[in-house]
Each structure stands twice: as C-alpha cells, then as structure tokens.
Amino acid sequence: xxxxxxxxxxxxxxxxxxxxxxxxxxxxxxxxxxxxxxxxxxxxxxxxxxxxxxxxxxxxxxxxxxxxxxxxxxxxxxxxxxxxxxxxxxxxxxxxxxxxxxxxxxxxxxxxxxxxxxxxxxxx
Amino acid sequence: xxxxxxxxxxxxxxxxxxxxxxxxxxxxxxxxxxxxxxxxxxxxxxxxxxxxxxxxxxxxxxxxxxxxxxxxxxxxxxxxxxxxxxxxxxxxxxxxxxxxxxxxxxxxxxxxxxxxxxxxxxxxxxxxxxxxxxxxxxxxxxxxxxxxxxxxxxxxxxxxxxxxxxxxxxxxxxxxxxxxxx
Numbered sequence: 001x002x003x004x005x006x007x008x009x010x011x012x013x014x015x016x017x018x019x020x021x022x023x024x025x026x027x028x029x030x031x032x033x034x035x036x037x038x039x040x041x042x043x044x045x046x047x048x049x050x051x052x053x054x055x056x057x058x059x060x061x062x063x064x065x066x067x068x069x070x071x072x073x074x075x076x077x078x079x080x081x082x083x084x085x086x087x088x089x090x091x092x093x094x095x096x097x098x099x100x101x102x103x104x105x106x107x108x109x110x111x112x113x114x115x116x117x118x119x120x121x122x123x124x
Numbered sequence: 125x126x127x128x129x130x131x132x133x134x135x136x137x138x139x140x141x142x143x144x145x146x147x148x149x150x151x152x153x154x155x156x157x158x159x160x161x162x163x164x165x166x167x168x169x170x171x172x173x174x175x176x177x178x179x180x181x182x183x184x185x186x187x188x189x190x191x192x193x194x195x196x197x198x199x200x201x202x203x204x205x206x207x208x209x210x211x212x213x214x215x216x217x218x219x220x221x222x223x224x225x226x227x228x229x230x231x232x233x234x235x236x237x238x239x240x241x242x243x244x245x246x247x248x249x250x251x252x253x254x255x256x257x258x259x260x261x262x263x264x265x266x267x268x269x270x271x272x273x274x275x276x277x278x279x280x281x282x283x284x285x286x287x288x289x290x291x292x293x294x295x296x297x298x299x300x301x302x303x304x305x306x
Contacts, residue, residue, distance in 0.1 A: 029198040059212060060191050060205070074152055084151055086173055108189035108215045112175045113151060117189055119173060 032105045033122040035062040039106075043067035043080035046116050050109035058106045064124065066101040069094060077102070078115070085121040094123070146180040146228060148266045148303035155188055155299050159292040167200065167291050169193040176301050178266060182226030184240060186301075188217045208281050209247060217246040223257060231261035240270070247279040266303040273297065 038061045041049070046065050049058055067080035075090045077100070085102045094100060104118030153174035159167040171193045176186040190211035195201040205211040221242015235258050244251045257270045273294040276283060283291050 025197075025199055027198055029201070055215065056212060059215060076152060084173075086152070105191075107173065107192040110151070110175050110187055110189065111216075112177055112185060112187045113149075115151075117151075117173055117192065119192055119194075 030062075030105070032062050032120040033103060037062045037064040037103055040064040043083040043116075046106075047082045047109070047114075050116060055109065059108060061106055062103065063106050063118065064101055064103050065118070066099070069096050069098050069100060072096060077121075082115055083118060084110070084113075084115045085118045087121045091123050100124075147177060147306040148179075148228065149175070149177045149306050150301050150303050151175050153186070153299070153301040155193075155297065157193075157295050157297045159295045161290055161292050164290040165197065165200075169195045169201070169204065174299075174301070176268075176303065177306075178223075178228065178268065178303050180228040182223035182228075182238075182240075184219070184221050184223060184242065186219045186299075190215055190217060208276070208283070214247045217244070219244050223259070226259075228261070228266060231259060231266060233260055233262050235260045244274070244279075247281050249279040251278050264305055268299070268301040268303060270299045271297070 039046075039049075039058055040063070043065055044067075046058070046063065049055070065079060065083050065085075067083070069077050069079060070081045071078035072090070072095070075087050077085045077087070077090075077094070079085060079100070079102065083102075085104055101124040102118065102121050103124055104121035107117050107119050109116050152172060153176050155171045155174050157169055161167070171188050173192045174186060174188045176184070178184050190209045191205060193201070193204065193209075195204065219242055221240050223238045223240045226238055238257050238259055239254060240257045241254050242252070244253055253272070255270055255272045257268055259266065259268050261267070273296050275294055
C-alpha cells in the first residue's frame with residue numbers, strides 16, 4: 001500500500017515535470033494585439049527614436065503609433081510615409097488619408113526606404 | 125521648327141535617361157530558411173517584410189530586419205534572436221550586389237537565369253557570394269527568386285554543441301521578391 005502511494009507520487013511528479021517542460025518548450029507566441037503597448041508615439045517620433053540611437057527601447061516591443069495612411073499595398077499600410085505596418089488581414093474599411101492608430105510589434109528601422117517596420121499589426 | 129526639333133530631342137534623351145534609371149522595389153519580399161535535421165523538430169523561419177530595390181542595370185540591394193523572422197515554435201524564435209542572430213546587437217541582414225549582364229527593360233515573361241555577385245552582411249560579418257537568380261517580368265512587375273545555402277560559421281554564428289545535432293550545418297534559403305516600379 002505504501003509502495004503504491006510512493007509510485008503514484010513519483011508518477012505525479014514526473015507528469016508535472018513533463019507538463020512544465022512541455023509548456024516551456026512549446027509556449028505560445030506573443031499575442032501583440034492583447035499586449036499593453038510600451039511606447040505610444042506618432043509616426044515621426046518613432047522614426048526619430050531610431051535616428052537618436054534609441055533603437056533598443058523599441059526593438060521587438062509592442063508600440064502604438066498614429067498618423068495618416070499614405071500608402072496601402074497588399075496587406076500593409078504606410079503611416080505618414082514613415083512607418084510601415086503589416087497586418088495579417090488588412091482592414092478593408094480604411095483608405096488613404098484616414099487618420100489611424102495602429103498597434104504592432106516594432107521589428108526595426110529599414111534604411112533602404114528610411115521607414116520603421118511593424119508586424120502583427122491591429123487597428124485601435 | 126528648329127525649336128520643336130530641339131524639344132523633341134530633349135524629350136527623347138530624357139526618356140532614354142529615365143528608362144536607364146528605372147527602379148523596382150518591394151517592402152514585402154519573402155525569405156524562408158530551413159536548417160532541418162531529419163527526426164527533429166523542424167528548424168525553419170519565414171520573413172514576409174523584406175525590402176529590396178533593383179535598378180535597371182542590375183544593381184540590387186536587400187534588407188531583412190532580423191526580428192522579423194517568424195518561427196512556428198515561439199521558443200525557437202526567442203533562441204534565434206537572443207543566442208544565434210543576436211538581433212538586438214545586429215538588427216539587420218543586408219545584401220548588396222549586381223546581377224551580371226542584366227537589363228530590366230529587356231526582361232520578358234520567360235524565366236531567365238542570371239548570376240548575382242554581391243556581399244551578405246549579417247551578425248557583424250561580411251561574405252562575398254555568387255548566387256543564381258531567376259528573373260522574369262509580367263504586367264510591369266519584376267519577379268526575382270533565388271535558392272542558395274549559407275553556413276552559420278561564415279558569419280561567426282556558433283551553434284552550441286547541445287543543439288548542434290538538431291540544426292543542419294548548411295542553411296537552405298529561399299528568396300521571393302515581387303518588385304513594383306518605383
């Protein structure tokens with residue numbers, strides 16, 4: 001009887017260990033749309049942050065950025081010609097000239113086009 | 125009469141000039157890489173926000189922001205950014221080069237193979253490469269694709285022995301770009 005209890009306890013510990021291990025290895029991706037944004041700025045300011053060498057404060061962070069849509073291409077918006085936002089599905093109702101706020105993950109500064117890029121974007 | 129001739133020749137010269145400087149570009153190019161080893165979890169990632177510019181004479185530049193590579197497994201993505209590519213220190217992968225014997229204005233809908241010679245810059249290291257590229261043009265859009273292999277060691281990226289069995293020594297890269305006229 002006591003042996004059985006020990007075996008059951010050991011089994012339980014192993015199961016818990018496996019569960020924790022599995023959750024660590026296969027934890028979910030970040031859900032940017034439900035994360036609280038660490039940085040909230042307009043498009044111009046976000047670009048400036050990279051020019052002022054403050055990249056580390058925004059890289060891979062969830063940001064909220066606002067401005068006017070200046071370009072729509074495939075599943076992306078460009079805001080004020082400075083911030084390029086990629087959506088999984090492009091919101092159909094927005095058009096060029098609209099003022100919007102977008103939440104997304106900042107992946108860095110693109111010096112070919114001199115724009116900041118966001119992915120996993122959602123409209124606020 | 126003379127004036128209009130001069131004007132006409134100006135327009136002619138100008139139009140020649142503009143075609144010589146035609147540029148094609150994208151901000152949504154895709155790069156896919158895999159370093160799979162059979163019977164282990166697939167090591168692969170996709171980037172759908174790669175920027176590229178191609179000039180009429182074949183001059184080419186591309187840029188991928190390292191943080192933009194998406195893996196299926198979140199932990200793998202974290203390890204890639206923190207331990208291998210070190211995206212906080214080296215946020216960009218760039219390629220600069222020139223396609224040999226190329227003229228964008230002469231492209232057709234037929235897929236043509238070219239060679240591009242250029243330099244990869246990644247993880248603080250540079251490497252000169254010669255790669256095959258397939259190019260064609262349809263409805264004014266230039267399509268560029270390439271497949272090649274890279275070695276992490278060429279860019280001073282060390283794979284710890286604990287995981288080295290799970291990551292292939294050569295990384296297979298596939299690039300697909302749809303370049304619109306700028």
